[in-house]
Amino acid sequence: MTTEERLKKLERELAALRGILAESLTTRRVCLVDKRGKTRALLSAGVFGGQPALTLLDEAGQIRATLNLQGGRPSVILSDEKGRPRTALRVDADGPTLGLLDDKAQIRAALRTDAGGPVLAMSDQKGQIRAALRVSKAVPSVVLVDENGKVRATLRVNADGPVLAMFDERGKRRAMLIADADGPRLSLFDVEDERGRKPKKGR
Numbered sequence: 001m002t003t004e005e006r007l008k009k010l011e012r013e014l015a016a017l018r019g020i021l022a023e024s025l026t027t028r029r030v031c032l033v034d035k036r037g038k039t040r041a042l043l044s045a046g047v048f049g050g051q052p053a054l055t056l057l058d059e060a061g062q063i064r065a066t067l068n069l070q071g072g073r074p075s076v077i078l079s080d081e082k083g084r085p086r087t088a089l090r091v092d093a094d095g096p097t098l099g100l101l102d103d104k105a106q107i108r109a110a111l112r113t114d115a116g117g118p119v120l121a122m123s124d125q126k127g128q129i130r131a132a133l134r135v136s137k138a139v140p141s142v143v144l145v146d147e148n149g150k151v152r153a154t155l156r157v158n159a160d161g162p163v164l165a166m167f168d169e170r171g172k173r174r175a176m177l178i179a180d181a182d183g184p185r186l187s188l189f190d191v192e193d194e195r196g197r198k199p200k201k202g203r
Contacts, residue, residue: 142154
């Protein structure tokens with residue numbers, strides 16, 4: 001191999017090395033800025049416990065969206081103009097969960113699906129679940145809860161027909177309305193009925 005051939009080979013190797021360097025970048029943090037030098041996007045591998053994260057910021061510098069991994073679980077968080085999280089989506093071993101938060105970062109509605117079926121839960125300002133809609137084994141149901149966490153009403157649709165049940169403040173069933181192949185039936189229960197007395201019935 002002549003000296004000229006060696007030089008040409010070295011040039012080819014250098015060109016290939018420059019191509020590899022241009023296509024790859026190894027770092028723990030990448031910051032993208034706009035034309036005014038403000039940070040608008042941040043890709044890092046150390047903010048969330050060493051897990052990778054992509055953060056998007058608005059013109060005011062507020063974090064508006066975050067995509068990250070926490071404990072191996074992917075999640076997306078969307079924030080309002082004040083940087084407060086308002087929507088959160090995560091996927092864990094049981095399934096995905098979508099949460100909607102109020103301006104105090106309290107979860108007010110959550111949609112989840114797992115092996116038991118989809119569930120939509122709605123909470124009050126204190127974080128107490130007040131209503132839930134679920135479909136389990138092809139049976140849709142609605143549960144209404146009072147401020148003390150007591151179930152006060154349930155509505156479900158079985159294979160035989162719909163069933164509406166109402167409960168008192170102690171969780172005792174006091175009324176039940178059924179509509180099936182035999183027709184509609186209304187049952188009223190007094191306080192002692194739950195201990196074995198025959199309920200009053202009406203049509």
